[in-house]
Amino acid sequence: MIDTKERILQVALKLFARDGYEGVSVRNIADVLGITKGALYKHYESKQDIFDSIIKRMKESDTEKAKKFDVPVGTFENAGDACxxxxxxxxxxxxxxxxxxxxxxxxxxxxxxxxTLEQYRNPEMAILLNQYLTGGVVGYAKDLIRESLLNTRNSEKDAEIVALEYFAPIYMLMGLADNSDDKDTALKMVEKHIDYFMEIMRRE
Structure with missing residues (x-):
């Protein structure tokens, strides 16, 4: 069973995702939890403190994900087919x-x-979205594609454009998954897109 501090974090983020960060008050969070504002303040000093804890959690998770998958960069430009x-x-x-x-x-x-909700009214949220899901991911994909997928026959291709071609459908399918009870369908479409994309890269 999760403790109160963790419950506050999860409930707050769920409300932020539904109503936007600006649209949710500490009172709203406390009411959903069935506790007083005073009880909530024993764990977090403010709504900003809750938000900062959410960001900290995501940074920790991001680091763990990065360590889990070792996708080499800088070694495949002239590598053989096996590599x-x-x-x-x-x-x-x-x-x-x-x-x-x-x-x-x-x-x-x-x-x-x-x-996604807050990106147009909160500059900090826009920066975070870019960091985690748009510009940051495209930049990472660009580096991987430049070093791993663009061989001597197609090295003239713009790695950033290829990265956009690769990532844009995946990002779009996240929205499809959000609006469907059958998330497996979206996942299968992602897998088909990746296989199709990789096959084209191999041929080129």
Whole structure:
């Protein structure tokens, strides 16, 4: 059974994801939990303190995910097919794992929804969305694609454009998963997209 401090964090993020950070008060959070504001303040000093704890949790989780998947960078430009196949499989596994994380993990999913809601009215949220799910991911994918997937025959391709071609459908399918009770369908579409994309890269 989770303790009160953890319950506050999870309930607050769920409300932020539904109503936006600005639309939720400490009183709202306390009411849903069935506790007083005073009881909540024993665990968190303010709504900002709750938000900061959410960010800390996501940073820790992000670090753990990065350590779990070792996708080499900088060693595949002139590598043989066997090494390149390893790169393909690692990138695919990492992409699928991250899709599942952002759509199936309740904490991560609510964090993503909160940032999506708030990105146009809160500059900090826009920066975080870019860091976690748009610009940051495309930048990471660009580096992987440049070093691992673009061989000597297609090295003239713009790695950033290829990264966008790869990641944009995956990001779009996160929204599809949000609006469907059948998340497996979205996941299967992600897998088909990755396989199709990788096959094109192999041929080129």
């Amino acid at each position: 390149r196949n390893i790169a393909f499989e690692n990138i695919k596994a990492f992409s699928i794992e991250m899709f599942k994380y952002w759509t199936e993990d309740e904490f991560a999913s609510n964090f993503r929804k909160m940032l």
